[in-house]
Amino acid sequence: MKKILVLNGPNLNLLGKREINIYGEKSLTEIEDYTNTKLKSKQVELDWYQSNHEGELVQKIQEFHNGSHDALIINPAGYSHTSVAIYDAMKICTKPIIEVHLSNIFAREEFRQTLLTARAASKIMSGLGKDAYYLAAISEL
Ligand code: DQA
Numbered sequence: 001m002k003k004i005l006v007l008n009g010p011n012l013n014l015l016g017k018r019e020i021n022i023y024g025e026k027s028l029t030e031i032e033d034y035t036n037t038k039l040k041s042k043q044v045e046l047d048w049y050q051s052n053h054e055g056e057l058v059q060k061i062q063e064f065h066n067g068s069h070d071a072l073i074i075n076p077a078g079y080s081h082t083s084v085a086i087y088d089a090m091k092i093c094t095k096p097i098i099e100v101h102l103s104n105i106f107a108r109e110e111f112r113q114t115l116l117t118a119r120a121a122s123k124i125m126s127g128l129g130k131d132a133y134y135l136a137a138i139s140e141l
Helices: 028-038 052-064 077-080 084-092 129-138
Strands: 002-008 044-050 071-077 097-101 122-126
Touching: 002 052, 028 084, 028 122, 028 129, 044 052, 044 129, 052 071, 071 129, 097 129
Parallel strands: 002 044, 002 071, 071 097, 097 122
Antiparallel strands: none
16 A cells, blocks of 8 residues: 655645635545545555645655655645745655646746746646546556
């Protein structure tokens, strides 16, 4: 059984209430349930964590590096475009990192098209909506 840590960054706790036309109607908890249910018959288990704080995300990435999870799925949200600290933490990791974005960032504002953190990811996914986490997880099997 593979174990994957899922980290979600700022404002993703407001999914389902926030810009529904872009991010969809499901809350983060509903996406977690949806994803976990779809993965039931697969040899993979997800541990979910969300934080609005950059330092907490850095801490979790360091724990991932030193811990027993096989891979990391991360949606750094707004920090994707700005955070050298999250990028540096991701660079330290030697295990697979899949960066996901629910929306198609390339169809949006220009500032979203610079992805700092994605340079340290093994794979990136964008525009797959609520299926992003499921597809990222099975890509590791
Ligand atoms: C996002 C895209 C980011 O640009 C934005 O700041 C988010 C969510 C996405 O999942 O599409 O908060 O990472």
